[in-house]
Amino acid sequence: xxxxxxxxxxxxxxxSRPIVVGPWRSELGFETLYWLPWLAxxxxxxxxxxxxxxxxxxxxxxxxxDAGASVDLYDYVPLDKVRKAMLADSQAxxxxxxxxxxxxxxxxxxxxxHDLGIRxxxxxxxxxxYRQLTPWxxxxxxxxxxxxxLRFTPIPVPPPPLSLPLPERYVAVRFYHRHTWAMNEExxxxxxxxVDAMARRLPVVLLETGFHADDxxxxxxxxxxxxxxxxxxxxxxxxxxxSAVLAKAQAFVGTYGGTMQLAVRLRRPSVGxxxxxxxxxxxxxxxxxxxxxxxxTPCFIGRPDDARMVMDVMQP
Numbered sequence: 001x002x003x004x005x006x007x008x009x010x011x012x013x014x015x016s017r018p019i020v021v022g023p024w025r026s027e028l029g030f031e032t033l034y035w036l037p038w039l040a041x042x043x044x045x046x047x048x049x050x051x052x053x054x055x056x057x058x059x060x061x062x063x064x065x066d067a068g069a070s071v072d073l074y075d076y077v078p079l080d081k082v083r084k085a086m087l088a089d090s091q092a093x094x095x096x097x098x099x100x101x102x103x104x105x106x107x108x109x110x111x112x113x114h115d116l117g118i119r120x121x122x123x124x125x126x127x128x129x130y131r132q133l134t135p136w137x138x139x140x141x142x143x144x145x146x147x148x149x150l151r152f153t154p155i156p157v158p159p160p161p162l163s164l165p166l167p168e169r170y171v172a173v174r175f176y177h178r179h180t181w182a183m184n185e186e187x188x189x190x191x192x193x194x195v196d197a198m199a200r201r202l203p204v205v206l207l208e209t210g211f212h213a214d215d216x217x218x219x220x221x222x223x224x225x226x227x228x229x230x231x232x233x234x235x236x237x238x239x240x241x242x243s244a245v246l247a248k249a250q251a252f253v254g255t256y257g258g259t260m261q262l263a264v265r266l267r268r269p270s271v272g273x274x275x276x277x278x279x280x281x282x283x284x285x286x287x288x289x290x291x292x293x294x295x296x297t298p299c300f301i302g303r304p305d306d307a308r309m310v311m312d313v314m315q316p
Contacts, residue, residue: 060240179279
């Protein structure tokens with residue numbers, strides 16, 4: 001992995017100009033597992049004052065960065081247009097990873113900075129992180145080298161909305177379709193049975209939004225003692241609200257993926273399920289489990305049959 005103490009980065013952070021961080025518009029798991037820790041390491045290494053940083057994220061996630069200012073991408077670009085842009089990137093490059101700054105991002109940044117009254121600024125784009133960390137995802141470097149580029153500092157979260165009547169104790173749940181977890185009848189039945197059983201013991205709060213910010217469609221879940229947050233979220237605040245709810249939950253249960261990885265980062269006991277491990281790098285699972293061990297956070301990632309086996313073995 002190349003050192004990022006090179007002349008480009010040193011020149012970027014030198015002086016006192018504001019630094020735009022982002023825009024981040026990609027996957028939640030990459031944001032929480034890599035982008036935030038990579039930025040934390042950058043700030044530590046170059047002693048960057050938070051007041052210099054202007055974060056561009058989406059869904060209210062700017063609060064996670066503890067920066068001097070934040071701008072929500074969805075205030076300027078409608079959610080459906082961001083989704084279409086990500087689809088176009090995927091068709092052009094085969095990935096939604098932000099490997100380079102796109103033309104529409106280049107046009108957007110001056111508009112945002114104009115509204116903030118800023119003329120001269122630097123940009124730390126996610127492509128810098130992707131260039132450095134891609135060897136880890138591809139299995140070409142080890143974890144020790146990866147960790148030299150990351151700092152896992154606490155993620156600040158806002159309080160839950162006053163309009164959201166959260167129980168005193170609850171389990172946060174989100175099951176959604178992705179490569180590793182298909183929304184078929186068998187899976188829907190299994191999820192319904194599981195959540196119903198949990199709800200008989202403790203209230204369940206569903207981290208569903210009612211809209212599609214990506215290609216992850218939520219499993220339909222309903223029943224007694226189950227509360228949904230979807231009437232309390234918008235495109236501009238959905239990630240902030242989800243993190244606020246997760247931070248107060250007794251545990252998280254759902255699809256293995258970005259929401260579960262956020263729960264682990266928030267030090268919540270977490271259970272993430274997959275049916276088949278495909279369409280994702282094993283490196284992400286490895287880092288998630290390592291982080292949980294380091295912080296003493298209970299964590300289980302596996303298939304439904306794996307969970308049954310564990311429960312059978314533990315029964316007296």
